[in-house]
Amino acid sequence: MKSLSKYIAKRLLQMVITLFVLSTLIFLLFRLVPGDPVSMYLDAGMSAEAKEMLMKQFGLDKPLWEQYVIYISNLLRGEFGISFQYGKQALAVIGDSFWNTLILMAVSLFIAFTIGIVGGAILAWKRGTRLELAGIIGVLTIRCAPVFWLGMLLLSFFAFRYQLLPLGGMNTPGTNFETVYAKYFNLDFVRHLILPAITAGLSAAATPLLVMRTSMLEVIKEDFIELTKAKGLSEREILFKHALRNALLPVVTVFAVQAGLAIGGVVLVETVFRWPGMGRGIVLAVAARDYPVAQAAFFLIGAMTIMFNLIADILYAFLDPRVSLD
Numbered sequence: 001m002k003s004l005s006k007y008i009a010k011r012l013l014q015m016v017i018t019l020f021v022l023s024t025l026i027f028l029l030f031r032l033v034p035g036d037p038v039s040m041y042l043d044a045g046m047s048a049e050a051k052e053m054l055m056k057q058f059g060l061d062k063p064l065w066e067q068y069v070i071y072i073s074n075l076l077r078g079e080f081g082i083s084f085q086y087g088k089q090a091l092a093v094i095g096d097s098f099w100n101t102l103i104l105m106a107v108s109l110f111i112a113f114t115i116g117i118v119g120g121a122i123l124a125w126k127r128g129t130r131l132e133l134a135g136i137i138g139v140l141t142i143r144c145a146p147v148f149w150l151g152m153l154l155l156s157f158f159a160f161r162y163q164l165l166p167l168g169g170m171n172t173p174g175t176n177f178e179t180v181y182a183k184y185f186n187l188d189f190v191r192h193l194i195l196p197a198i199t200a201g202l203s204a205a206a207t208p209l210l211v212m213r214t215s216m217l218e219v220i221k222e223d224f225i226e227l228t229k230a231k232g233l234s235e236r237e238i239l240f241k242h243a244l245r246n247a248l249l250p251v252v253t254v255f256a257v258q259a260g261l262a263i264g265g266v267v268l269v270e271t272v273f274r275w276p277g278m279g280r281g282i283v284l285a286v287a288a289r290d291y292p293v294a295q296a297a298f299f300l301i302g303a304m305t306i307m308f309n310l311i312a313d314i315l316y317a318f319l320d321p322r323v324s325l326d
Contacts, residue, residue: 011313015306022302027071030291031064071295080299081292085285090292094281098300100170101277103184104196105266105304109259111201113208117251120212121244124220125235136210143206147265151199151272158195166192168274196273200265204258211254215247222246252316259308263301 055061059070059081074081080090119139123132142150159167166172170192177183219225220243228238267279278297285293 007317008314011310015310018306019303022306023072023075023299024068026295026298026302027068030289030294031067075299080296083290083293085288085290085293090296093293094278094297094300097276097278097281098297100275101263101266101270101279102304104193104200104269104275104277105259105262107193107197108200108204108266108269109255109262111197112204112258112262113251113255115201115205116208117212117244117248119205120209120251121216121239121247123209124213124216124247125239125243127217139206139209142202145203147199147203148268148272150203151196151269154195154199155272165195168192168272170276196269196275199272200262200269203265204262207258208251208254212247212251215250216243219243219247249316252312255315256309256312259305259312263305 052061059067062070071081078091082088083090083093086093119135123135126132155167158165170189171177171183172188175188177186183189225238225243228242233242266277267282269275270277270279278301282294282297284290285297
């Protein structure tokens with residue numbers, strides 16, 4: 001237990017260092033891109049004095065090192081500065097869209113890994129059967145299909161043709177909510193979430209499914225599996241109670257990678273289903289050279305990816321205590 005706590009503390013320190021490096025790279029990235037952000041907000045008839053005043057207002061008249069010090073000090077307080085475009089805190093601009101993206105990504109990852117773990121275990125157990133062949137062909141076909149094409153296919157089938165689910169958005173237009181809880185915990189929200197979450201989940205399910213299948217094929221060759229069969233246990237008990245946990249370790253490792261890749265897929269899904277997430281906000285902020293909003297969006301996405309990596313490391317150490325001794 002002590003070694004596990006030490007391992008978690010070490011990973012937390014690494015996460016802090018990674019976040020610092022990430023924030024520095026984000027700061028430099030936008031300022032090294034050619035172009036003047038102030039020019040996006042100048043009218044043709046504005047004078048040089050007006051431009052200088054805007055530069056001072058945005059804090060862009062200061063040396064780069066001073067801008068960096070201000071940026072880091074703001075970051076330590078949980079602030080990203082004032083949006084050039086909207087004139088309010090950057091976090092306030094992307095606040096709702098961040099949570100919308102996070103919810104969509106979390107649900108889609110849950111779907112992907114539920115399908116991957118259960119499906120991979122079953123396909124390995126049924127090796128050499130038509131079920132395995134059909135399953136592998138199906139999952140590879142979905143994986144090769146562009147996520148936006150898969151989304152439009154599901155949309156045309158379930159929304160346009162049979163009208164079982166909404167066409168897009170996050171709630172029915174005109175609906176008002178008194179609390180944040182009421183906004184997300186209602187049947188209307190769930191109905192709007194189903195199609196985008198399934199689209200992103202199906203697109204991401206191939207990797208954990210194939211990894212789980214390969215791992216299970218190794219586990220079912222072990223002697224303890226033969227022993228459980230000799231005891232007369234049912235296939236369901238052997239598969240899900242004894243073999244599955246021992247085959248999970250490689251899938252946990254894949255989780256961190258898939259979480260990072262899922263962000264890109266979710267941004268495309270948001271566009272197809274008009275989900276009010278961070279995808280559209282990032283595009284608009286980068287196009288407008290709105291440094292504070294763009295920095296906040298990229299930092300939060302990077303932080304989510306790092307956090308998922310930390311969760312994967314802790315789960316790995318929990319499932320295999322030997323890891324905590326490294």
